[in-house]
Amino acid sequence: MNIGVLVKPVPDPEQYNTITIDPQTKRLNREGVPSIVNPADKCAIEEALRLKEKFGGKVVVFGMAPPDGREKLLECLAMGADEAVLVSDRAFGGADTLATSYTLVKALEKKAAEGGSFDLILAGNESADGATGHVPAQVGEQIGYNHLSGIVKIESGSESEPSTLTVFQKYENGKNEFTIKLPAVIGVSRDINKPRYTSAMGVIKAKKKPFDIYDTINLEHDKERIGLAGSPTKAGAIFSPDTRRKSEELSGSPEEIAEELVKRIKATGAVIVSGGGCHER
Amino acid sequence: MRDKKIFIYAEDDCGKVNSAYFELLSKACEINKTIEAQDGAPAELCAVAVGAAGEEAMKSLVDSGADVVYNIKGSKLDVYNPSVFSEALTQLCKAEVPYIFLFGSTAQGTEIAPTLGVKLHTGVAAHCVDLRIDGEGAFVQDVPAFGGKVIGEIITPDTLPQIATVKPGLFQVTKLPSKAAKIVSFQPILDEVESGGIVLKEVHIKKRNSLPVDKAEVIICGGFGMGCDENWELLEKVANYFEKSAVGCTRPALDEDWAVDEGTMIGTSGKTVRPKLYIGAGISGAMHHVCGISDSDFIISINKDENAEIFKTSDLKIVGDAVRILTALEKRLSKE
Numbered sequence A: 001m002n003i004g005v006l007v008k009p010v011p012d013p014e015q016y017n018t019i020t021i022d023p024q025t026k027r028l029n030r031e032g033v034p035s036i037v038n039p040a041d042k043c044a045i046e047e048a049l050r051l052k053e054k055f056g057g058k059v060v061v062f063g064m065a066p067p068d069g070r071e072k073l074l075e076c077l078a079m080g081a082d083e084a085v086l087v088s089d090r091a092f093g094g095a096d097t098l099a100t101s102y103t104l105v106k107a108l109e110k111k112a113a114e115g116g117s118f119d120l121i122l123a124g125n126e127s128a129d130g131a132t133g134h135v136p137a138q139v140g141e142q143i144g145y146n147h148l149s150g151i152v153k154i155e156s157g158s159e160s161e162p163s164t165l166t167v168f169q170k171y172e173n174g175k176n177e178f179t180i181k182l183p184a185v186i187g188v189s190r191d192i193n194k195p196r197y198t199s200a201m202g203v204i205k206a207k208k209k210p211f212d213i214y215d216t217i218n219l220e221h222d223k224e225r226i227g228l229a230g231s232p233t234k235a236g237a238i239f240s241p242d243t244r245r246k247s248e249e250l251s252g253s254p255e256e257i258a259e260e261l262v263k264r265i266k267a268t269g270a271v272i273v274s275g276g277g278c279h280e281r
Numbered sequence B: 001m002r003d004k005k006i007f008i009y010a011e012d013d014c015g016k017v018n019s020a021y022f023e024l025l026s027k028a029c030e031i032n033k034t035i036e037a038q039d040g041a042p043a044e045l046c047a048v049a050v051g052a053a054g055e056e057a058m059k060s061l062v063d064s065g066a067d068v069v070y071n072i073k074g075s076k077l078d079v080y081n082p083s084v085f086s087e088a089l090t091q092l093c094k095a096e097v098p099y100i101f102l103f104g105s106t107a108q109g110t111e112i113a114p115t116l117g118v119k120l121h122t123g124v125a126a127h128c129v130d131l132r133i134d135g136e137g138a139f140v141q142d143v144p145a146f147g148g149k150v151i152g153e154i155i156t157p158d159t160l161p162q163i164a165t166v167k168p169g170l171f172q173v174t175k176l177p178s179k180a181a182k183i184v185s186f187q188p189i190l191d192e193v194e195s196g197g198i199v200l201k202e203v204h205i206k207k208r209n210s211l212p213v214d215k216a217e218v219i220i221c222g223g224f225g226m227g228c229d230e231n232w233e234l235l236e237k238v239a240n241y242f243e244k245s246a247v248g249c250t251r252p253a254l255d256e257d258w259a260v261d262e263g264t265m266i267g268t269s270g271k272t273v274r275p276k277l278y279i280g281a282g283i284s285g286a287m288h289h290v291c292g293i294s295d296s297d298f299i300i301s302i303n304k305d306e307n308a309e310i311f312k313t314s315d316l317k318i319v320g321d322a323v324r325i326l327t328a329l330e331k332r333l334s335k336e
């Protein structure tokens, strides 16, 4: 089973509280926040590796990023992916999800023409930074494969290589169980698995694995459809929502605090049920 | 003459209309005031239902305050199939050319909206937290980034429809007078569409034994600082003292399996809530969580770290051990 995995380097989401907007330039200040492989994309790699271990084939990771994205793709190779493609060119920058997925589709097609077509394309359901969740659907639609997002479980059946997968999609009231015919694009949620750790051996091997760089010169494309020009949405001003509140402190012994708390709670209009037996909450 | 149409996706929710529709309609109505002031005529507010919309759902759409209800019907539309639904909606959009198309950021909405974006080659703004028409008549969509720490304005200046998904729970529902909407049946041509590529085999509905967090008036929310399973039960005990209450959680609490229902997670990848009272215990205050609670009427936080980020977003701050405070609170509530 040949599997392509779409990955994106993102600023470490554990540090988003430190991101600010420069009051003068109105630009984002994310200084000191390191990049990591988008958490959900790691789950996509993990899922791909498990399928490969079962059915054979190869796992190729694709990342559209500035040149320093190379390091993050090496991490994916260290985790166990077989090949990597960095899609990188200034002209690809400023792309919205439509232009990004167009560019990724071109890269997938080029790689498939050179090294065999993909049966499955996996991606993290959304990136931690932009978090639109559009890319799996928009890659699927543009490459012409079946596609589903928000998948929390993939079942691949018995020994032989499947032509259809059973997948579970998280939705508001529970889970939708679908079958999806391959080739397909699937966006996986972080609930799907716990990604494996990278071994020291993996890191050493990563450096010897095939690594391609696609740019506007070697990647066939329509220049009206990439970067800013290919993006129907345009980004305007940015701001930080103000979530600050009074933050009045209650102090004293736990009992004193509880006494005061009940008063404050009543003032909010919350209805207290005597005896605490409110099982029909 | 009315030439603008605002489409609102009316998603089926077990035979009823998904509540996101009513939230979006209320917002569309607000936007429409600006459109009317600028254009001299309001846009037409249109509900769009796909598949086997039942009688009850149709009735509530007709009376919802919309001008028109599009009822898209066809043999391949009885069961939810994202690729067939998207094709049907594409055909309707090509026929009617809506100005704006709004979806709830539900599993369906987040699948269909970007698919439509490709099929109609237009822009889609994701998980919007606000929508407005600016002074120049541009439809401005506020989208969150970096877990809600930053909000960016997005416009789709050159293509139609301008598609947006909106996080359910953010916009308040205003009850609108019924306009006894006109029902327009639309029959897409789906003969060529392959419906076997994706098949919905079964819907596993999760039974909940308490109110969903986004419907609760009181939320007792626990984070990683609750420490263990037994402590977690304390949250349930406290919640039992309140009417219309629910226990919420952060992602780490879910990862630890203290909270078992992922539907109770609050924040960027979970629910957005707006209760009268939110009590958070052992929660650090990551933006991913905070952006889901910031519309609560009153926020009380308990954290042992006096510099915890969550305190900045709280009305009341209690520095101390969550277990000790909640135990004392439970004891005190038992005397009520």
Ligand SMILES: Cc1cc2nc3c(=O)[nH]c(=O)nc-3n(C[C@H](O)[C@H](O)[C@H](O)COP(=O)(O)OP(=O)(O)OC[C@H]3O[C@@H](n4cnc5c(N)ncnc54)[C@H](O)[C@@H]3O)c2cc1C
Binding pocket: A013, A014, A039, A127, A128, B147, B222, B223, B224, B225, B226, B227, B249, B250, B251, B252, B253, B265, B266, B267, B268, B269, B270, B271, B281, B282, B283, B284, B285, B286, B287, B288, B289, B302, B303, B304, B305, B308, B320, B321, B322, B323
């Ligand atoms: C893409 C993405 C999406 C995410 N979406 C969400 C989301 O929707 N919702 C969400 O919640 N998270 C989400 N997260 C995770 C988020 O970034 C934070 O990691 C998470 O909210 C932190 O949860 P916490 O506050 O429970 O845990 P921690 O950050 O570990 O905080 C625990 C707190 O408990 C306090 N504490 C410890 N012991 C005690 C005690 N005995 N008494 C009182 N206080 C104590 C500590 O001082 C600390 O402040 C997301 C992350 C990513 C990357």
